[in-house]
Amino acid sequence: MLICGIAPAYAGTVKYTFVDSSGTSTCNGITLTETAITAVGRNTGCSDPDYAGGFPGRLARLEDDSDRQWVITTTQMISNPGYVYVFVIDQKALTYQLWQEDTTSAVTFQLLNSGKLKKGAQPMEVGHSGAKSLFR
């Protein structure tokens, strides 16, 4: 397979909780099953459990472009219909950025939030009021 240039069939599942810029855990998380070229998963915790997916790559001139980042796209159909959310996840530095866009609210593609990733699933269920949600 390597001789033919075909990536080996590799898949691993990662689970993260999002921590805000002040170091406080949010009630949001994400679970992704990653291959060499794509990731497929869902939002977890207090997020709407919409599908999430994307690609790995090296983004041009972000804060730290030495690491490979995952660009993961998702939405929140119940809480924020129409919004498109894009996570930029650095699994080496354990950091993330959350970008958003929503035509009906006149929100062009822009950075909403950033912070650190904590390994492990977010245990809080929908409706838990102990932590803030990452999403607007």
Added chain:
Amino acid sequence: MITKYLLPTAAVMLIWGIAPAYARTVKYTLADDSGSAYCDGLTLTETVTTAVGTHTGSCLDGDYAGGFATKFSGMTDRMWIISTTDMLNGPGCVYIFVLDQKALTWELWEENTSANVTFEMHTSGKLLKGTPPAVVGPSSATASSSSHSN
């Protein structure tokens, strides 16, 4: 006068490694593999890092689109990962275009929780320069595909 002020500024930017503020606007029509235009396209204002724009065409309602320039492992061309939606024809769907502006090709990936479509490739084709024609016909998202569920 211009030389007096601009040259020192440029020198400072080079010394400090600051990239000049760069932005350009590109307009594309999405076409199938044979070059037949769909009714939709993308207009994007690109900087070095990000792109912001709209999903255009007479068959759409002009949802915002945006994303990042990315280098995929093992590929020579820089790709743009552009996320958008289509609230008029496919509310709840998230569309992700992967644009190769050098080879003038695109892939469309989609996800839709309510239709049980996980993140998967829907269709692909050629990029035509310019805005889409005002035609009645399928869009890139409503074009037939084995994975499409709308």
